[in-house]
Each structure stands twice: as structure tokens, then as C-alpha cells.
Amino acid sequence: DYQHVQVPFEITLWIMLASLAKIGFHLYNKLPSVVPESCLLIFVGLIMGGIIYGFNDKSPPVMDSDIFFLYLLPPIVLDAGYFMPSRPFFENMGTILLYAVVGTVWNVFGIGVSLYGICQVKAFLLQDISLLHNLLFSSLIAAVDPVAVLSVFEEIHVNEKLHILVFGESLLNDAVTVVLYKLFRSFCEMPTIKGVDVFAGVGKFFVVGLGGVLVGLTFGMTAAFTTRFTKDIRVIEPLFVFLYSYLSYLTAEIFHLSGIMAIVACAMGMKRYVEANISLKSHTTVKYFMKMWSSVSETLIFIFLGVSTIGENHEWNWPYICFTVIFCLVWRALGVLVLTFFVNRFHVNTITGKDQFIIAYGGLRGAICFSLVFLLPEFRRKKLFIAATTVVILFTVFVQGMTIRPLVDLLAVKRKRESAPTVGEQIHIRFLDHLLAGIEDISGHWGQYYWKDKLEYFNSKYLQKLLLREHNQPKSSIVLLYEKLERKHAMELAETGQLGHVPAHPSFLGNDRTVLTDKNLEDTLNLDALEHLQEILARNLYRIRRMGPAYNRHTLPGDSEHVEHAQEILILRHKNL
């Protein structure tokens, strides 16, 4: 009775194949260190596609665009948004937006118009491709792909700023791509194009992008609000994180908004509240499952990409395909150069030449282009476009993806710092934030620090009260235990009358206000600020240095954190007593 279970059975088998392929690569440790996993997976897909093609004598099934956009893409983007290091992202927001919006438009028109130029050469037999078709094609080929970028950049460990610039661009250019692609597609079907339509397109961009963000934030806040009430049924807490994120993506898609922007906004918005509300085990499950899901999705995407490449739906035209690859490289390089020139004029922290090269070189294309090209309306040259897209993707993933790591080594690009910031640094950063916010306020310049400060105020004044649970701050059980022991210790001290030492002992000061005799000390210090300092101190008290804000698809940050915490506490206690 195979027909009855066919759908779930085949899905399960595909996922199983993907997981086994991953295990297989990791059994041979040398392979993944030379070739990026994405290349290996595409290769597996190519072989499988060849086998299917050989046996069936027809093209293997092509990756369904619906499956890609509805089921495979959301987990990856959710994972990316949830684990996005928010500070560097917001600090470089302007640059990222410039690259994502202006850069993408630049690429689309650059590539489209140049390809149209190529089409005018009679010897190439391409005169039937109109300017509009070329622009439609360039709108789908111009966008950098988040899946491909992530899978390569998480292995090369460049510095945080460089990483967030490429990664952020790949996420945020979705809105531009969606708008331009749909615009050109509707232009293709219109008899004449009026100026009004073009202006409507520009307006649409803002609606699509900001609308997506709005939808995402709405769902994120609702998710945070819902997790306030899950105290009695912990097991379904992780579910809400996934359900609301997915709903935000789908809702955005319903209204033709940017689903990627929505899910990223939802994940970033809900993260801090959800983390505070749900239990530690739920949170482990959320993080673990997100990683697992995105990892499997990514694997499936690359395998399908390989499988779909094999087949008879290609039309080969050397000049068009070669020039597509060349223009993709050239226009991206030019775009990065020009945009960075403007960025560097307004910033103290400039983007170096090496960084610019890596940004330009890291513009990988991936499965999004591939799915979009299959969604094109039927016309004579669709197969040529499919062939060109496939070549560009394979070229960027294989050639650029495999050479970027040696190049990073060769150019000695600044790497990510290995250790987490020390207590001193953290205090300094926080202090500078406050100071700069104050200076901006006084000078009347409403810069990022001013807005950040206002947002924090709004957050602690209204949002936290609405979204956070009241009596339940789920810290790590070990931290709670530590506090309990400290409090006990403090009580013993108080009983024996040794209270003179108290103010020097931060933990004691915070947790045992009832036994404090010197109430004035508290009144002079701002209590909230004190608690923040204590938190930072408590967090850094035990040399947890490996907890960096790194993004990696395959590992969870702070994996060994709690164990070390416990060990350090025990060993210190052991020594003290």
C-alpha cells in the first residue's frame, strides 16, 4: 500500500538522505575543511540527479518553488534572524541598507542594461530578448542569497563587521528583489508602460519592506505576550516561537510583502522577551530545534539544487551565459567600490580595501534565484535564463565559495576576535553608550545613540511590563543556587556581626537588602544601574570567555557555558572553604 503513505514517506526519506550525507562528510574530517559543505551537497545532488536521469530517461523532478518558499526558506531565515547579533546589525544599519537597496538596484540595472547591449550583437543570435526581459532576468540574478552566504561565511570567520555587512545585505535585499521582480514581470505582461507605473513601483518598495517589518514585529510582540501565560504547560512553549514566526512569514506573503523581512523582524523582536519568559529547557529546545531545522533545510536546498540542475530544460548560448557571469562580478565590484566610497566619507570606522574585496567577492547567488527563474512566465528564452542562472549559481558557490577561504588567509583579512569582551570592556561600552546618548541629546543631533536610548526607555517603561512575566525571572538554576548560597553566607556574616565588609561585596549587596544596616548607600546609588553592573559582574565572575556572539549554523553558542559555570563555582568554593 505504497500510494497511501507516499508523500510523508518520500519527504522523510529525503530528509534522511540529507542528514546521512551530512554525517558522511563529517566522518572524514579533512573534506569539510577544504571544500564548503554547500559544494559537497550540490555535488551529491548532481550525482543523484544523474542517477535518476539515467534510470528514468527523463529530467528529474525540479525543486518546486512553492516548497522552497513555503517550507525550506522560512526555517533558515528564522534561524538567521533569531541568532542575529543585534548590536553590530543596528550599528551598521545604514551601510547595510545602502548596500541592500541602492546596491541591488544598481546591480539590477547594470546587469540588465549591459546584457541588453550584448543582445544587440547580431553574431550572438540574441536579438529577440527585449530590454524588459533582460531587466527581469537581472532582477532575479542580482540579489545575493542569504542561504549561500551564510553557509560559506560561517566557515571563514571574518570579523564581525564584515560578516554582518554581507549577511545583512543578503537578508534585507529580499524586499528590493521581490518588488523589482514583480514589477518587471507585470511590465512584461502590460502592453505599454506609463510613468505612473514606475513611480508606483518605487512607492511599492517602501510598502513591501516596511510592511514586512511591521507584520513581523506585530507577530513577535504577540508571541512574547502569549508566552507570559505558559507557566503551567511548559512543553508547548517552544511551539509558539515557531508558530508565530511562521505565521508572520505567511501573513506577509499573503499581502505580497517581504516574508523574509517579516520573519527576521519577528525573530529579532520577540527574542529577548521570549527568552526571559520561557523556561531554560524550553529555550534549549527552541535553539536546538531552530539550528536543526535550518541545517536540514539548507542541506535539502543544496541537494535539490544539484538534482534540479541535471535535465533537459537548458538552452545553451555561450556568449549570453559567459557575459552574465562576468557582468555579475563586475557590476557587484563596481557597486561596492562606489557605495563604500560614500559610506567611508561619513564614517570614522572606514571599510578597508580588503574588506571591500571580500564584500564584492562574497556576493554568492543561490536557491532564491533558482526558484524565481522557474517561476518566470513561459516565453521562448526561459530555458536560456534557467541555464544562465544555474551557471551563475554553480560558479559563485563552487569557484568563489571554494577560493574565498584561501583569499581571506592570503589577504590577512581581520578575523573575528576569539574571546568575549571582558568586564572592563562591557562596562566601557555601556558607559560610552550613555555618554553619547547624552551628548547627542544636548547637541540636538538625533543620532543612533539618542534613538537607542529612547527605545530602551520605551522598552523598560511599557513593553517589558506588558510582555514579561511578573514574578518569574528564569535564570540558570546554577546562578540561582549561587545566589542562594551567597545569601546564606551573608546571613551568617550578619549574625556574627561582620557587616563592615558588606559594601565591597556586590552579590551580597543586591540580594540581601533586608539585612543591610547602611540604607544610605543604596539611596545614593541608582538602584537600577547598580543591578545592571551586578549582572555584568556576576556574568563575568567566572571567566566564561568563550561565549562570543558568533553565528554558526551547526553549533549553539554557549554550549559549554553552564557546565563551566558550575565547575568554577564548585572549585572556587572548594578553595575558599
Added chain:
Amino acid sequence: DYQHVQVPFEITLWIMLASLAKIGFHLYNKLPSVVPESCLLIFVGLIMGGIIYGFNDKSPPVMDSDIFFLYLLPPIVLDAGYFMPSRPFFENMGTILLYAVVGTVWNVFGIGVSLYGICQVKAFLLQDISLLHNLLFSSLIAAVDPVAVLSVFEEIHVNEKLHILVFGESLLNDAVTVVLYKLFRSFCEMPTIKGVDVFAGVGKFFVVGLGGVLVGLTFGMTAAFTTRFTKDIRVIEPLFVFLYSYLSYLTAEIFHLSGIMAIVACAMGMKRYVEANISLKSHTTVKYFMKMWSSVSETLIFIFLGVSTIGENHEWNWPYICFTVIFCLVWRALGVLVLTFFVNRFHVNTITGKDQFIIAYGGLRGAICFSLVFLLPEFRRKKLFIAATTVVILFTVFVQGMTIRPLVDLLAVKRKRESAPTVGEQIHIRFLDHLLAGIEDISGHWGQYYWKDKLEYFNSKYLQKLLLREHNQPKSSIVLLYEKLERKHAMELAETGQLGHVPAHPSFLGNDRTVLTDKNLEDTLNLDALEHLQEILARNLYRIRRMGPAYNRHTLPGDSEHVEHAQEILILRHKNL
């Protein structure tokens, strides 16, 4: 663009509704303590069905049998199998099988034939229902439903044996139900029935049941074997547990074997090896997600049950429906009485009258019957059967489900013991096991202890070597730390020459054999037995009494275990030093 995302959007919304309904119930603490959650959920479903019916003026969508059997049932059965307390299950295996096989056959024929008798009364206008149709109907209505039983029994906390008897029966009668249902269905379509077909049916039962178990064990062992190699990619470990279990279910379904038996066998088979192979965090995720998934599935099933009840696909016939309910109760009660009489003759631990009453009364029907009745081939009286099934389900879930808790209180049925067995008890149980195995071996009686001993031997000799990772026994990090500290302590003692106390200190003895001077002590004791004893001692050293083998859908066992472990260690150290 709603059509494009309709399927995932509606699925997500249904799950969301189910989760929110659950949260809603738990906000009012009094409600779930009086009414079982299943009743509340069916009630919500009924209201929703009414709303849909009122607005659309047509019957709301009926729960699709495919969706139920392929997507909703497997998570619940997987969860049940994975968290099944294996010792009481195997100890009462004979009784469970008797209830599940003989009991179900008894019920099917009892109910079927009695209903046929009712049909002969001319005044009831039921003469057109043949004996075969009655038997077909009774084959689907006779089986106790695991989902309904679980959701009620996990709230009433009866003693372990009683729980496992009802629960085990509800899981294992699947094979009987499947065979009888398919047999009678094929008989209905045959022109004449030969004796050979009946015998083939009996043979089929063994194939379906044992085949399912075999498929499950195969996949379980493969899963365990696969997790040997996931050291480098921890994040996809949980995936394999789910993938292999689901594959075992689907594979069994392909060959018309019992999918429920397969997935239970798979879960029980792989559990101990997978647990030892995967990391602690992966295991938390596995457990958490299993609970989450089964909890959501269960919620959806009950809501759908409610929604599907409303509508126009019922044919009402008072006598048939009333007598169905009465016969279901009477034949189950008779069956339990007769079978228990035989069981009690061969056992020292008899099943008391109270227990028998609860077993008979706990025979709840649920969604499996409901899905099967919709799968019936079309014939005139199908709507009557649907109505009768609906009434039986609602009667058992509402009336029996709501009154069973007061009855358990009233009859003072022996409850589950709250505390885990003490060290002394554990040692005694283990000792008795060995002793009984020896006695059975000598007397030539190959009973359960003999086979258990042989199985353990086979397991440690072959299976563990094949399925377990070699150098990696992932214990709790705290236990590892404790061992480390103890070893350090022992070394200090050894350095100061206080080794006279050593043999009295079990931890020290095990972990630090190199510093022991008295080697003879070790040689006289069996080293493996010593390690087992040490393990039991170490596990019980810190009063973790709440870690019972209880099954509960909504909580994870040993939730606070590690925290307490840590606390106890710290506080003891604190006192000691």
C-alpha cells in the same frame, strides 16, 4: 494571495488554536482538576463546529482519516512508546497480551452478535443490517483507544500495574483491530466466505503483530547505529530519533502491518542506546519535542473530534445506538471478569476486584474508531454507524472520563507510590532478579527471569558493542564533575597516607584504582557488579526521590533532577569542609 499559502497557513492556525485552547484551560486552575482536558477540547471542537455549521450552512469538514493516521497518531504513539516504563510492561506482558488479543476478539464477537440479535427485532426497523456488517462495526468500536486512555489515566495516578494494564492493552490491541477490521471489510465485499479465509485471518494476525514489531526493532537498531556517528554534528541528532521512528511506522503501514506496534517497538528498542549515544542537550530536545508534539497532536485530535461531530452525516436510531453503548459496557466488563479469573489463577500478585472495575471502566473509545468508521465502504447504514460511534466516544470520554476520578477516590484504589525506590530496594530487586534467573536455570523452567538474563547477556556482549559509541559515555556534567572532585579528594588522601579508610568509600574505590594498594579486594569482588552497585549508590546518594517512572504527557520526568543534584552536592560539600 491567500490561495498560495492556504495549506500551511490553515495548518498553522489550527495548531495555534489548539495551543491557545490549552493555555486557556490552564489559566483557570480549577477547570482541569474537575473536567479532563479531553472533554474540554471536544467541547471547544463542538462549539467551533457549531460556528462553522451556522455560518456556512453545511457540515464542517470531517477529520480526514489519512491526516489522522499519517500525521496525528504517530507522535502520540511514539511518545507513549518512548516513555513507556519497560519493567512493569514486560512483567505484565502476558496479562496485557491476553487482554489485548483475547479480550478484543471477545468484545468484537460479543458486541457484534448481540447487535445482530437486536437487529432481528422487527419493531426497531433494522433488519437490513447483516451479521457481517454488525461484526465490522463491532470490530471498530471494540478497541480501546490509546489516546483517550492516556489523556484520562495520566491525570488519575492509579498504581503502576493498573496503569500499564490498561495502557498496554490499548497499544497492543491495534494489531487485532487492524486484522479484524480488514478481514470483515474484505468479507463484506466477497460473495461467499470459505473456511480457508477465516484461517488465513487468524494467521494474518500473527503476521501483522509480529511483523510490526520486527519492522520497529529493525529501524530502532538502525537508529541506534546511526547515532554512533553523530559526534561532530550534534544538532541533527534529535532528527534521527524522529525520522527513524516515523519511517518504521510508515514502512509497517506500507506492508499492511501494525504501525502502532512498529513505532512502539522502535521507540522502546532504540531508547537506551540512543540515550547513551547522543548529547545531553540533544536528549533534552528529543524528550521535550516528543512531549510537545504528542501534546499538540492529542489536542488537535480532540478538537477535530468535536468539530466532526457536528453535521448532517448522522442517522439516528434510538434502539441501535443505546444498545451499542450498553453492549460495549457489558461485554467489556464480562471480558475483564472472565480473563482476570484465569490470570489470577496463574499469578501470585492477583488483580483485585477494584482494579478489575477500573480496567473495565477505563475502556475509553476515541479517535481511532472515529477515523475507521469514516473509512467504511459506502453502504446504506453507514450514517447510523457514524452516529453510534460518535455517541459511544462521547459517552465514554465524557461520562466515564469525568466520573473515573471520583470513582478511584471513592473505591480507594491503590495509588502510584510517590517516591522512587530507595537504594535498598533497588539492590534487592536486582539481587532477586539474579537469584530467580539462577533458580529458573537450575530447575529447567524457562520463565521471564531466565529470558531477561539471556537478553541482558546478549545485549552487553553484542548489541552494546555494535550500537554504542566507544569512548563517550555522556553522563550528566554534574556527575562527571562530582567524580572529578572525588578523585581529587582521594588523591589528596592518598598523598597524606590516610588510605586505611578507602574500602569504605565506594566512589573512591571505583574511580581511583591506581592508588589502591589493596589489590586483592578488587579481585575477590566481581568488578562489573561492583560498578553497578556504585552506580546505584551514586545515583541515590543525594536523595533524588521524586524521579519516579511515571508517565505524563505534559511534563518531563526528572525535570528538576539535575538542579537538585547540584544543590545537594554543593550543600553537602559546604557542610563537610
